[in-house]
Amino acid sequence: MFKKILYALVGSFFLVSCSGGGAGLSIGVEKQKELANELKGKGLYPQAVAEFKKLQEKGNLSKKEDANISYLVGKIYMENMNDYQNALAEFVRVKVLLPEGDLSKEVNTRTIECLERLGKPLDAQREMEKYSTMNKKPELSKGTVVAKIRNRNVTKEEMDIEIRKLPAYVQEMYKDDSKKVDFLRQYIATELMYDSAKRKNFENDKEIVEKAFQAKRSFMVQKLLEEEIRGKLNVSAGDLKNYYEAHKKDYVEKDKDKKEKQKTFEESLESVKQAYAMEKQQEIYQQLINQLLKAEKVTIYEDVFKPAK
Secondary structure, rough: OOOOOHHHHHHOOOOOOOOOOOOOOOOHHHHHHHHHHHHOOOOOOHHHHHHHHHHHOOOOOOOOHHHHHHHHHHHHHHHOOOOOHHHHHHHHHHHOOOOOOOHHHHHHHHHHHHHHHHHHHHHHHHHHHOOOOOOOOOOOOOOOEEEEOOOEEEEEEHHHHOOOOOOOHHHHHOOOOHHHHHHHHHHHHHHHHHHHHOOOOOHHHHHHHHHHHHHHHHHHHHHHHHHHHHOOOOOOHHHHHHHHHOHHHEEEEOOOOOOOOOOHHHHHHHHHHHHHHHHHHHHHHHHHHHHHOOOOHOOOOOOHHOOOO
């Protein structure tokens, strides 16, 4: 995720000094801000959110400061953690605290974006009608403008955030600024086509709705499996050694004279790690399936699939 956050923007959210001095904070208000911002700048987003929340709870802040921090936390959820549900909750909180504040315009457009990402197009439509921001996307950050789409600025900071959402090997392609122009063109083209598709009401197209549901279901299952495997896949050196001994025949290589030579455990270690992990993942997967089948009292009528006699 994007780790070089603009501290100038962060500072703008704390325009009014804290009243009461933050007596509930062991390190004081200013140090608490510094800690939260430092964590954010290093990409430790959940930890940064926790410290910002502590500042809200114990910092004895004014209503404006409280709202500004909620806006900042909402941006972290939205831009850096892809957690649109919590982001939406923070933006709603800002609107309640400061319904006519300086952040109203940005909060409204970000609210619409969150609703769209959460698969609530009708709610997003109502928000757009309510605040008259049809077809307008939020400016994700104030910074260096690299392009303009009608009345919307695209900033270098926004582009960097999008790049950091890509797989690591793809990010490498855009490491140099000179290469980012290519990404910018693709990004803008995608945004324009997405806007065009929305105008054609494709988001309510039955085929797209079904495919979106199937994709969401697939990602949810994948997430579940990842959590199950991560929680149970504990590999020790002894496990790897035992696996190697049981599968020695798989770690034989031929020399230049085409004679077979047994590779040592050390020589085979990386291959052993991969093979052992795959085997354990399959075991965990099968255990999970069996547990779910038993818990839900599933009965499979296999005879139905046997050829009739």
